Amino acid sequence: xxxxxxxxxxxxxxxxxxxxxxxxxxxxxxxxxxxxxxxxxxxxxxxxxxxxxxxxxxxxxxxxxxxxxxxxxxxxxxxxxxxxxxxxxxxxxxxxxxxxxxxxxxxxxxxxxxxxxxxxxxxxxxxxxxxxxxxxxxxxxxxxxxxxxxxxxxxxxxxxxxxxxxxxxxxxxxxxxxxxxxxxxxxxxxxxxxxxxxxxxxxxxxxxxxxxxxxxxxxxxxxxxxxxxxxxxxxxxxxxxxxxxxxxxxxxxxxxxxxxxxxxxxxxxxxxxxxxxxxxxxxxxxxxxxxxxxxxxxxxxxxxxxxxxxxxxxxxxxxxxxxxxxxxxxxxxxxxxxxx
Amino acid sequence: xxxxxxxxxxxxxxxxxxxxxxxxxxxxxxxxxxxxxxxxxxxxxxxxxxxxxxxxxxxxxxxxxxxxxxxxxxxxxxxxxxxxxxxxxxxxxxxxxxxxxxxxxxxxxxxxxxxxxxxxxxxxxxxxxxxxxxxxxxxxxxxxxxxxxxxxxxxxxxxxxxxxxxxxxxxxxxxxxxxxxxxxxxxxxxxxxxxxxxxxxxxxxxxxxxxxxxxxxxxxxxxxxxxxxxxxxxxxxxx
Numbered sequence: 001x002x003x004x005x006x007x008x009x010x011x012x013x014x015x016x017x018x019x020x021x022x023x024x025x026x027x028x029x030x031x032x033x034x035x036x037x038x039x040x041x042x043x044x045x046x047x048x049x050x051x052x053x054x055x056x057x058x059x060x061x062x063x064x065x066x067x068x069x070x071x072x073x074x075x076x077x078x079x080x081x082x083x084x085x086x087x088x089x090x091x092x093x094x095x096x097x098x099x100x101x102x103x104x105x106x107x108x109x110x111x112x113x114x115x116x117x118x119x120x121x122x123x124x125x126x127x128x129x130x131x132x133x134x135x136x137x138x139x140x141x142x143x144x145x146x147x148x149x150x151x152x153x154x155x156x157x158x159x160x161x162x163x164x165x166x167x168x169x170x171x172x173x174x175x176x177x178x179x180x181x182x183x184x185x186x187x188x189x190x191x192x193x194x195x196x197x198x199x200x201x202x203x204x205x206x207x208x209x210x211x212x213x214x215x216x217x218x219x220x221x222x223x224x225x226x227x228x229x230x231x232x233x234x235x236x237x238x239x240x241x242x243x244x245x246x247x248x249x250x251x252x253x254x255x256x257x258x259x260x261x262x263x264x265x266x267x268x269x270x271x272x273x274x275x276x277x278x279x280x281x282x283x284x285x286x287x288x289x290x291x292x293x294x295x296x297x298x299x300x301x302x303x304x305x306x307x308x309x310x311x312x313x314x315x316x317x318x319x320x321x322x323x324x325x326x327x328x329x330x331x332x333x334x335x336x337x338x339x340x
Numbered sequence: 341x342x343x344x345x346x347x348x349x350x351x352x353x354x355x356x357x358x359x360x361x362x363x364x365x366x367x368x369x370x371x372x373x374x375x376x377x378x379x380x381x382x383x384x385x386x387x388x389x390x391x392x393x394x395x396x397x398x399x400x401x402x403x404x405x406x407x408x409x410x411x412x413x414x415x416x417x418x419x420x421x422x423x424x425x426x427x428x429x430x431x432x433x434x435x436x437x438x439x440x441x442x443x444x445x446x447x448x449x450x451x452x453x454x455x456x457x458x459x460x461x462x463x464x465x466x467x468x469x470x471x472x473x474x475x476x477x478x479x480x481x482x483x484x485x486x487x488x489x490x491x492x493x494x495x496x497x498x499x500x501x502x503x504x505x506x507x508x509x510x511x512x513x514x515x516x517x518x519x520x521x522x523x524x525x526x527x528x529x530x531x532x533x534x535x536x537x538x539x540x541x542x543x544x545x546x547x548x549x550x551x552x553x554x555x556x557x558x559x560x561x562x563x564x565x566x567x568x569x570x571x572x573x574x575x576x577x578x579x
Binding site for chain 2: 207
């Protein structure tokens with residue numbers, strides 16, 4: 001197969017997958033919609049974290065700060081300002097992006113493991129501050145007003161479309177938003193990495209000193225990625241908590257739910273590759289389903305798999321597959337132009 | 341007007357003065373060689389020109405513009421290209437992509453113009469055949485060529501070569517000199533630190549000798565090499 005044939009084959013497969021996923025609320029059960037909603041949102045978080053850690057070398061353990069502040073931004077928009085939750089999602093993204101600027105200001109003074117700890121500390125600080133926010137329930141949190149999600153823009157239309165209850169329609173709406181967000185994040189990530197900025201980022205990852213010597217400004221590029229990923233993560237956080245409908249500081253700023261699992265997904269799938277998080281989230285979901293009834297054993301198995309992959313397949317399952325077969329989906333390479 | 345000018349540049353690391361009131365100029369299109377024993381401050385001098393190190397005193401001018409306080413990245417964009425003593429390719433990128441990064445960020449070339457520009461340099465430096473190879477897989481000579489080509493892709497007015505001929509076999513060295521000569525012929529100024537003296541003197545028009553951070557001498561290569569002082573200090577011959 002020629003590269004252009006391979007690329008169109010990839011596009012067709014991606015389109016079929018997208019259409020198939022889009023049809024789930026129409027033909028699938030509600031439980032399936034809710035399950036896949038979680039899968040898609042975890043994928044969005046993993047794509048963002050992969051961009052940070054896998055491409056920009058920013059191993060953040062504080063991404064829950066942006067999930068949490070995105071969620072609280074959305075709650076504030078709905079409860080305090082009476083806005084539609086869908087507008088609240090945008091508010092959540094913007095608030096997260098705004099938060100990322102002071103976080104970057106402090107965390108970018110640190111490198112490697114210190115950066116990881118620094119971002120975690122920043123996230124804990126934000127959690128403690130948010131817990132003081134009495135209007136949104138302080139430490140015990142708050143719920144979306146009854147009926148909020150059923151009154152969301154578009155729910156009525158979807159209700160007729162899928163011929164179900166208002167809450168099923170609300171689930172379908174958030175599901176489609178999650179699907180759109182996942183597709184947009186993947187596409188935006190791909191386009192960014194293919195651009196000159198993405199090339200600069202890969203150069204920095206290989207050798208920061210040499211990158212500087214050819215005019216790349218590492219701090220500026222990394223800061224840009226950090227802020228953009230905060231936006232994506234914040235939007236995803238807001239969307240997650242529309243579905244959950246209840247927010248507490250502990251749940252919204254959970255390092256286990258929004259960062260540890262996300263790291264697991266990215267690492268087993270293949271850090272620093274675009275298809276990696278997709279593979280990772282499928283494995284993660286399969287494990288969750290098969291081991292759900294075993295309680296703590298589930299977490300132990302998850303940990304063991306994570307460690308094994310890190311030891312024996314450092315580039316993750318996708319990296320291993322790609323190296324064995326030579327198949328490189330969503331390739332970031334720039335082939336040299338052919339000359340006569 | 342000179343292209344690059346250093347005016348009384350000094351730099352100390354603690355008590356050690358590694359660059360001691362160095363002043364010199366490089367004209368447009370000129371090739372200047374720098375020699376001196378290990379620890380003479382040759383690489384530090386390069387770092388002062390590229391902006392990786394800030395001088396304690398003195399000033400660096402490019403095209404008459406004071407660059408002394410400008411960061412390394414903007415000096416690259418202004419026209420100071422460099423190659424490293426130990427080749428530092430972007431190992432996961434292809435040879436072509438290595439140049440593409442430099443052309444985009446340092447050279448200000450974009451889109452198809454950048455592609456063409458990079459291919460021209462690959463042709464000139466003899467790397468066109470390995471354009472799509474991962475740079476981590478190259479031989480030493482190819483890596484040295486890549487250092488040169490990547491620096492060229494930043495569209496430099498002056499290119500700093502740091503011991504680029506070191507470690508090469510005689511044959512490889514000869515072929516690399518041809519490439520450097522062709523770059524020089526195209527009008528790019530060169531400042532070249534080198535221990536392989538015959539390589540250096542076959543290209544440069546002037547030669548500078550550094551010792552203990554001081555500029556000992558600068559002038560015609562043959563005259564400099566003949567000077568008793570240089571023979572004593574640099575070649576270790578008692579005169």
